[in-house]
Amino acid sequence: MQPNTLSTIHYCVIIPTYNNEKTLKRVLDKTLEFTSKIIVVNDGSTDSTTEILRNYPNISVIHQPQNRGKGMALRIGFKEALKQGFDYAITIDSDGQHFPEDIPLFLDEIEKNGEALLIGDRNMSQEGIPEKSSFGNRISTFWYWFETGIRLKDTQSGFRLYPIKRMQNFKYFTRKFEFEIEVIVKAAWAGIPVKNVPIQVLYDESERVSHFRPFKDFTRISLLNTWLVFIALLYIKPRDYFRTFKEKGFKRFFLEDLLHSEDSKEKKALSVALGVFIGLSPFWGFQTLIVLFLAFALRLNKLIAFAFSNVSIPPLIPFIIYASLKIGSFLLGKPALPPFQWDAFDSYKEFVSQHLSEYVVGSFSLAIISAVLFGLMSYLLLGIRTRKSMKMNSQS
Structure with a gap:
């Protein structure tokens, strides 16, 4: 299969990475089977990530001098993708849990049903999913429904497709893991359809390096959800009800x-x-x-x-x-x-x-x-x- 022959959709793949030397090469090689339009954001890695990336001269690489967080890496990736003229960006984590073979699923959904923000559904009830991840996802999906009225099965997966051209005027305030919540809430508030797409997932604890810090990151996420709920109740929901009432x-x-x-x-x-x-x-x-x-x-x-x-x-x-x-x-x-x-x-x-x-x-x-x-x-x-x-x- 030749890269860039799968779809007429003008998309790229953004891979944020931070100290994932064990899995980064595999992720890049598999992704290159589907597209050569790849943007890697090296978020201040201190392992051999820089050396690995030197072997891929034909992809775009942005090196951050210090670690600024996944959310900031994604924001930098979006900015670069827009600069290069892409309409959509697919994001894949570099820890090896995602299968680039699922990229066509996202593209098929867009081609069939039109513009949307798509989130990979990892089927959190299957065996092998860490209980803390499954529990955190249940909490996240509840608050997302409360804030937007949209019911999803998975809101935390990093394997996503973003309609970045539609989102280019969004204002963001978060920089860490909580960014992935902020961006999907604001997309829904802007009227962009947000949907799940079933994907495969691999949790190999011998290879996978997680940078999620339970106490600090849960605190950040909780503060963000508190603020989003406040905005939703005070402004978004009244706005939507007023629009509905006015239209009818x-x-x-x-x-x-x-x-x-x-x-x-x-x-x-x-x-x-x-x-x-x-x-x-x-x-x-x-x-x-x-x-x-x-x-x-x-x-x-x-x-x-x-x-x-x-x-x-x-x-x-x-x-x-x-x-x-x-x-x-x-x-x-x-x-x-x-x-x-x-x-x-x-x-x-x-x-x-x-x-x-x-x-x-x-x-x-x-x-x-x-x-x-x-x-x-x-x-x-x-x-x-x-x-x-x-x-x-x-x-x-």
Whole structure:
């Protein structure tokens, strides 16, 4: 098989390496059977790596004077691949666990189904996979699903295909192993499909050199996931729900998500109630974050809950606050509130701060009452529609 005859896809292979002298030559020789477009990033190796690479004058080699981490090596490789004009980059670890023979699997997937970021699925349940790797992968796949909504079987494999041309404007902050999490999360947030491709894997502990440091690297990964979850809840998920709602419009949202989604009428009604409750509660600035978290925790319909949490749209806010103050004043047995000017923001803010207890009590009361009413009305309307649909089906 001649190199570069497998596919019309303009791709290269990036191999980051650090002190993998036992396996590097085998990986390079096998990869050369499929392509000569190889970029090796020697990340400050102190073994015989430099001498080995001298025997491959026809591949691109970038020597780093000191070790900067796998993530930084990949970033340098991406930059060089873009400089050389490639559209895609396949990354292979140099520790010998990957089989370059699987390169065609990635190319076939792109040719059949279009642009995507592909991650090799190592089948972590098979024999020979270290338990610590399998456990770490389960944790990683859970957080990836939470952050992106995409379910994968393997998120930690270094055998990947990246659509680097589509990703060239991404901003990265990590440099070590955690980079491989950051990049796939940001790809998903940018709308790039992220998928698994089944691959082979070899764990030969007599040859393989792992530079993963459990305590330091797990700490880095945990901090990164904490930050990504925060971004996902505070910005990405609200953005996506807003886009979905905007694209559908209220009529289509009402017909598809409220009436025709597969959720039960009880779940839909509770989602409406939750959205209204959070939307009217005094959680200004955090309503979206709270409603999405609670909808996830309670397994309710997140889009419905998010949509109804926007009941407190700007034109209605003065009336909601005024109603909350009146209700709070009544419940606390305080004197009737004096009128104030709605168009004078400073006096309005001062007025509310002077009656904070009435506002808090009143807003929670208004939120509870409204949530119950909206929830019940939704349940009744959905029940009526269900009965009508059943009646029409029975008649037909």
